[in-house]
Structure formats: structure tokens, C-alpha cells
Amino acid sequence: MTDHEPTGHPVHALLTDGTTVRIRPALPEDHAQVLRMFEEMSAENLRLRFFSIARSSARRAADRCCGPAEPGHRTLVAEAAGQVIGVAEYEVTEAPGTAEIGLAVADGHHHLGVGTLLLEHLVSAAREASVSAFTADALAENHTMMKVFADLGLRTERHFEGPEVRCTVLLDQDETYLSAVEERGRTSDVASLRPLLRPGSVAVIGVGRKPGSVGRAIVHNLRTGGLTRRLYAVNPNASSFMGVRAYPSVNALPLVPDLAVLAVPAAAVANTAEECGKAGVRALVVVSAGLDRDQADGLLTACRTHGMRLVGPNCLGIANTETGYSLNATFAAHQPQRGTAGVAVQSGGVGIALLDGLSRLGIGVSTFASLGDKYDVSGNDMLQWWESDGRTELALLHLESFGNPRAFSRTARRVARRIPVLTVDTGRTEAGRRAAASHTAAAATRTMTRRALFAQAGITATSTIAELLETAALLHSQPLPSGSRVAVVTNAGGAGVLAADACAEAGLVLAPLGGDIVSDLLAVLPQGARPGNPVDATAAVSEAQLGRCVDRLVGHPGIDAVLVVLVPTALAEATGDDLTRALLRGPGQRARPVVAVRLGQDVPVTLLPTEDGGSVPAYADPQSAARALGHAVDRARWLSRPPGSPQDLGGIESDAARALVDTYLAEHPDGGWLAPRECAALLACYDIPQLPWAWAETEDDAVFAAERLKGPDGLTVLKAHWPGLLHKSEQHALHLDLRGDSQVRAAYRDFETRFAGLLTGVVVQPLAERGIELFAGVVQDEVFGPLVLFGLGGTAAEVLADQAACLAPLTDLDVHDLITAPRCAPLLFGQGGNGPVDLEGLEQLLLRMSRMACDLPQLAEADFNPVLARPGGVTTLDVRVRLLPRKASNPYLRRLR
Missing domain, CATH: 3.30.1490.20 (ATP-grasp fold, A domain)
Structure with missing residues (x-):
């Protein structure tokens, strides 16, 4: 999970080898360590850093880095095992928005990404201080430094002067830079998870004597799950458990394990974690529950201090079915089946249900992580592991909370381009709604925010575990449909009607069948068949006839998927099982998805094996099949669209807007609602059109x-x-x-x-011309960041609740989705005979609101209602803006919780 502390507070982050360092501001008491780091550099590195091998340069540098705080100067240090291993600093120059930087990494710690990580944090700190460019002088032969700048992802300019080169780094945090940071983060994250998911040795600490204890269950699962690595138990009162050698403490183990599983009482967790960290353990799984705040802080401190990754506490454990590891460090009742689905859950009960369901379907599991209270390892970490492991073909998530939704969204969006990412949308109702401060706050429920995150990231969100498994079965076994046109085939007319209703409710379209395909179907079906859609093959259809019918429908260019609904009947030439075999004799992976419904089936969904080793999903009812097809259609539609791109906006005066906000909050430290004049001035900073007023x-x-x-x-x-x-x-x-x-x-x-x-006072305005009254708003969610809402406005805004939402910053595609999603959208495009409104003006309004929300974290909510949309333009008639004293936080900065 990600720390939301602003730059300047100590944070932990990962190097390229997965080890942990602490990034923090330099302090006067660091002087001795910084000086020693410089003095221990080789003569060559000293020359490259200071253009000289004189040791006096090192002392001057240490004095500057660790001296009293001065305006315009910032120094950050990287610390590992209590030792300073890197320093980065900037000092503002006379040139506006420019700062000179210096960077040094201790000998023995090169090529681990220390310098790059420090620069990323220095860039974030500089941007907060309105620095827009770094300059640095280096020797032209200092190829390592040149590569660090070149690989940073920021635009770099070089100017050579004899043996020296002056580099200028522009600090625009654009998509190129974010992608570079993201890739470095992925590499480091995956490396840090190897001791957890591919450990060379495992120790279970807290193995009890009583049968049925959690520790014993974990040892049993590790032994019987095929673990080929060394396994130890830790208990001071026994010498062995179930054939596993036991030792009295971690320090007594014959070797330091990569992974330790803690099943000790809550009161002992922090001390045990500290003992593991001092011994050199690389990763922890803490199944213990009931930790209080002090115990939790002690656990996390031990993990960060000693660079251990942590799953839990209060979790079921982890599992990896990879050949050569076969790690089942859980206390689940059954061994997970080897397979291709990655699973990460917060609830142990949900985890057990998914493990059992995936095993029953034959999909199996690649890696499983029960995250529990999620102090460290999160869904974001697991997504990056699955992206890189070469085994995972489906990602299944059950997350009750998000540590850093915007970073999670970027990761999920990238991973979902390669494999389906599915989740259960939990907490869809709210027992207690917070008091609504405006239309925007009333509309922006946590459910709407979470769904916006899922939709933008390409995550398939289901309502139940059963629906999740039903959808996973289809995505695992069938190709994605190219559209939403479905053909329904059945041997019972009434069942076809049920399927048609289910398809319509799932957003699918029953494709009209033209004369050519009708003739083909009549030629292969028994007499009396009705080749409409649904296709009623009658109870007399045989296995061969049904197979030919399905093949013709699959091959028709006007059909994207085929749904076959079968009812057992004694009147057919073939039994129900024979009819099902008609779907299995062909290839399991047809050109288009084929889905079966077997009314009366005793399980909600199963995968039926085909002759060529594939499978066809079979459902117990049409609703389940149609829902799964609907999710597949949505995924195909999302994949077919190019990634959205940010839009360049003219007329933005961000600095003036920040000054306005700072002035208001200086006068109103607790925040509040802007007066009309201040609202108008803020909108003017973003060139948002307003109706004239006085x-x-x-x-x-x-x-x-x-x-x-x-x-x-x-x-x-x-x-x-x-x-x-x-x-x-x-x-x-x-x-x-x-x-x-x-x-x-x-x-x-x-x-x-x-x-x-x-x-x-009173606001005076001219009576606006007639048009469509719309609603646009922004609310700053403390977890998810800014959310932009749009829909029908006026007095009906809350009554009709016709709004859509997207997380900021908005791309061009996000804006299109916002405008087209509400039920009132056809009116904007001219339905009703009044002609389309100014759609470009509407897009600009939403993009500028998004930019305003991203620029100003203090903007708690903004309510534009009504916004008048006409063919000739878009105008804001009424605005409410509330500010709160909040600090900016860079959600993409690499850091651990």
C-alpha cells in the first residue's frame, strides 16, 4: 500500500533488487555519515562527482547537505540498515523555476536504482515548490550519470562545453514519465515478492501442540502440498511436528528462512517480527488477528526497518502452485488445484470460496494471497506479480479497501490489457451516508466512485462470488465476442423466451436472422423447427442436427455469440446429455463464444471438456449465462478502444488559482464555501464560461x-x-x-x-436563454482523489439521480463516456428535434473542471448546477465551491506504506 504523507516525511521504497530503503530529508546529525560516504568513494568516483579528487570537496558537500535549512534548498538521503547510501539535493538558482541538483550514491550500492529513486522524490518535492527544471553539470565521460538522466523519463537537454556537459531536466510529469516510474516500480515490486512467493526456505512460528491449531494446519498443508524447499517449525516446547524439525527460536534455526509464517498470539507478533528481521528473514505472512494499534505499529516498523515484505495480519495465508515451489502456507481445508487464476482477497472466507470454486471448475490457481488487514502487500502488488509470472491468465480480486486507488487504477489498466481482471464489488450500500453538503456530495457515493475506478481501469466488476466464478468460467474457456449480437438456440420454446429476456437484461441484443441463415437452419433442423431468434429446434432435435445448427450460427458474420439452452426431455431423439455432446464434438475454441444452459443442472456453472482439450461453460439458468456474456462483451469493447489521452487546455492559470485558494484558507483556516466573487475568479482561472452577473x-x-x-x-x-x-x-x-x-x-x-x-447580498443575472439544464460537479474523495460527475441538472438533479462519474484526471475517452452515459444523453445529441448542443463546449467544461480538481487538492467539492447547454454554447448559471485545508500528495510517487 502507499503512504499518503506529503514529500518531506520519511517514506520507505523499493530498489531494483527488491530491498527496502528509507527516503527522508537530511538532518544535521547525518553529517558524519554523509561525509564518510563521500570519503569512502573511490578516487575515480570522487573525480566524477566533484571534478576533483580533493577530499576537501567531500567535506564542503557534506556541510551543504546537512547544514541548517535554507529557503530554496532541499536535500534527501537514502538510508539502508541505518546507513546513508545516497544523497540528492537541489538549490534554487536565480533563473525563475530552475534549481541546480547534485546526486551521489555510495560505492557498493551502484546499479540498484538508488540515484533514480532519490531523483524521483526530489522531482516531486521540487514540483511542490514550483520548480519546473533541474540543471546539473557533469563530466562528459560520466556515462552513468548521463544514463540516469536519460532513463528518468523526463525530457532532458544537453549542452557540451569541452570536457563538461550541462544537463537540463524539465519536470513535466507527463505520461512518459509516469510510465517510466511505473515500470521501475513494477520491477522492484516483483523482485521484493520473490522471497514471499518463491521462498528457498520456510519457517512456521507458533506451531501449537493441539490438533487443529492454525500453526499445525499450516505445517500440514506445507508438508502435504508438495513443498520441495526446506521447512522448519518454531516452538520452544517441542522438537518436531508431523515430521518437521522444530527449533526453540528463529535464531536457533540452522539457516535463515526467506519466509516466516507467524501464528503467534497478537501480543507476541511485533517482537517475533523484530526477531525475524534481525535474523535476516526477507518476508512475513502473519495469520494472527486482533492486533491493537501499538502491536500493529510495532509489526510494520519491524518490517520496514529490516526490509521484509508482509502479508496480513489477520489473513488465511498464501499459496503458489508453481512447479518447483508448491507452496501452500494457508490453513484452508483443501489443497489449491494448480491452474491459471491469480487470486487476492481480504476476506479469508471469500478466499476459501474462490479456491473451492476454481478447483471445481478445473481452472485452478496460479498464486493465492489472503491479504487480511493489508498492512503492506496489496492487490496492486499481486497484479504486478501476475503480470510478470508467465502463468496467470485470470486475475480475481476481492478488495474491501484501496490504499492508493490512482496507482491501482494505472496498474490494473495495464494488466487488464493482457489478462482479464475480475472483482467482486463489495459494500454497494452504505449504512450511514455522510451529510450531503451539495448536489455533488449527495450524488458521489462510494459505490459510484468505486465503479468509476473499475470501469476506467477495465476491471470486470461482479455483484457476487457466484457471478465472479460464472464470468471467470466463460473468460477462461471462450474467445471474446466482437459485439453484443447473440443467437439463442433451444429445444424448448419457453426456455428460449427466458433466455431472450435474460439477454436483454444483460445488455445483449438478439441478432435478426436473415433469409440466408434461415434457409441454412431449416435445412439442418427437424421439421417444425422455427428459425427465428430464439431458434426453436424443437424437442425432436438430434445431437447431429443441433451441432450443425450451432456451427452455422457460429460462422454467420452477423452473430457474435451463441447461447444454447437445453431442457431434458424424454421426447427427443437424444437425451439431454447427448445434446450437450453436440457442443463438445467441435473445437472448444470456436471463432465465436458458445455458451450452454442446462436447465436443472445441479451446479451453478461447470466447464464441459471438449474433444480437443478445450471446454464449454454450462450454466444452470439463462440469467447467469447472459450476465457472463455481458461481461465478456464489455471487456471486448474496452479492449477495442485505444487508451485515452490527456488533453491540452489553453487559458489555464494554475498559479493564480493556487494563490486564490491559499489566500482564502489563510483567512479561513478551517475552510468553507467561496463567496460568489471568489467562485467567479476561480472559474476565470480555468476559462470556464459563466453567465454575466453582478x-x-x-x-x-x-x-x-x-x-x-x-x-x-x-x-x-x-x-x-x-x-x-x-x-x-x-x-x-x-x-x-x-x-x-x-x-x-x-x-x-x-x-x-x-x-x-x-x-x-444578492446575485443579479439576466434570464438565461432556453436550453437543457445539466449538472456537473467535482468531489475530492480522501481515498480515491477527485471524482467528476455529470448528468441531468436543475431541481431534478437529486430526484432523478441521472448522473455518471469518472475519476480525474479525465482523458478524451473519459469525457466521451461521461457525456454519453446518463439517460438524458440522447437529448444532448439532438433527440427531440432541437439539434445537438455544443458538445465540444461541454467536453471543455468537464476537462477544465477535472484540471481544476487535480491542481487544487483543497477543492473539497464544486457544484455547477445548472449548466445550460444549447447548440450555441455551454454556460454555467450557478456555482458553489467548498475548500478545505489539504496538502497535495503525489499518488504516483514510489513509496511503501
């Missing part, structure tokens, strides 16, 4: 403003304002269709009377 604090000011702003029809609008007013319609705090001075004065006096003691 602020009035007296009746005469309102009359003057109305005369100046009135539209061609002479009508104006007055909106009351006071801090905290959210829903003007509910409070009857607006007057529409005002004409002339007398009506404006009457409206103003009405506000003064009804809102005495509250009213601080």
Missing part, C-alpha cells in the same frame, strides 16, 4: 445591475446569498422573470424580509 448589497444596486444586465427580453433573475446556502430552490431564495425596477425592488425586499440576519 453583486448587489442594496436595493438600488440590484436595480442598477438589473438594468445593465437584462437580456433582449428585458428579464432578470435575483438570487439570495449567505454563507452556507446550498439549495436555493428549496429555500425559495431566487426570483425569476423579473421585469422593470418595481419587480426587482419587490424581489429584493422579499429577500430582506424573509432572510433577515442571514442575507449578505
